[in-house]
Amino acid sequence: MSVPAPRDLAEALGDVGYLADDGLATAAFLALRMHRPLFCEGEPGTGKTSLATSLARALGVPLIRLQCHEGIDATQALYDWDFPRQLLHLRALEAASKGDLDADAAEQSLYTERFLLARPLLRALREAPCVLLVDEIDRADDEFEAFLLEVLSENAVTLPEIGEVRAQVPPLVVLTSNRTREVHDALKRRCLYHWLEHPDLAREVRILKRRLPGVSDRLAAQVANAVRLLRAAELLKPPGVAETIDWAEALLALGRTELDAEAAAVTLGAVLKYREDADRVRVDLDSLLAG
Known part of the structure; x- marks a missing residue:
């Protein structure tokens, strides 16, 4: 899981449809190398989550995703035991022993690989090389952050019933945050950091052309420019790159060759996902498209 230089990683990402700028390609390269x-x-x-999925495809390794949420704990992230299968196994042992069950041996047989349910963190340590995506870490709480920091620092974890599991090759870990809250400095210090901006107009046009080969230069430029203006407006949910692609794809599906007020009005649902935003934009579509 290696590439010679940031430019090579950028090219590999481009081959799978992700156009990274120099700063992002360099940050990803350093994370891989260091x-x-x-x-x-x-x-x-x-494009934070898409970066991780694209890195996995570009490097030819599995993607393992840990989706964070409020209340997530170590059990959900690391491992658990298959209790229904353990219970069936115990009943089978009891039946086979005809009332002469060795309790200690039975207990030991319950906590083996056979009944282990590996969650994303444990899978990443075992299956590396891989890309581990820890998505929306800002939704988790302080305790989970501290647990995650320990695992990432050592690339290993000790399971009381089985022993230490250590990654032979450290996974490439990508953590994402929408900054709904500040993540602790201790975790950030363990990481390389990169702030992702929305792409500029030229790069967003390139993204559209790469993802939708059938889109014309004119339509790609019109859609990208309109989305840029929408992001500058005070909307509840400004559109991301995925919405830009969806909008252009919707227009192509309708056989539209340009983005005019009529075409925009009937396809706003592809780019705006709140009624209040759509209502506000529809009032002044002409000005939006003229911009």
């Missing part, structure tokens, strides 16, 4: 997690912050829709 075996350090890459902490990506930015507004929703700037």
